[in-house]
Amino acid sequence: MATIKTVPTTASVDDHVAAIADAGQREDARALIDLMGRVTGQPAVMWGDAIVGFDAYHYRYDSGREGQMPRLSFSPRKGKTVVYLMGGAAAHAARLARLGKHSFKGVCLHIKRLGDLDLAVLEEILAATLEEMAVKYPKA
Known part of the structure; x- marks a missing residue:
């Protein structure tokens, strides 16, 4: 079985954000850290070498594979930021x-700039995702 690479690390979130080449994307990352931290009530943690995650849940597939993933997370990628929303688009269509x-x-969810979004709606989406996660993966 392959080793899972997306695991929490001790790497610095601040250092990761500071290393983002694009200044606008750096500011967006800081804003997402504030927003996701407020929604989860949890600090940002690096997951692997590129994902900033908040809180965690344990999953177990029917195959027996199991692990941990962040309840909310994002990753600054070249030219865009990806926000991971469990449940997919159908759960958040409206x-x-x-x-x-x-x-x-x-x-x-691929975004070029946070300024292109209604941040109140993004916060609603993040809160709804967290609620869905709490039902599907209750905290122990």
Whole structure:
């Protein structure tokens, strides 16, 4: 079985954000850290080498594979930021229609700039995702 690479690390979130080449994307990352921290009540943690995550849940597939993942997370990528939303687009369709300029594939919300979005709607989406996660993966 392959080793899971997306695990919490002791790497510095601040150092990761400071290393983002694009100044606008750096500011967006800081804003997302504030927003996700406020929604979860948890600090930001690096997961692997590129994902900033908040809180965690334990999953176990029917195959027996299990692990941990963040309840809310994002990753600054080249030219865009990806926000991971469990449940996918269908779970958030009405809110996504009000969100602003974005694209969505699988569980990945792709955004160019936070300024293109209605941040109140993004906060609604993040809170709804957290509520869905609490039902599907209750805290022990």
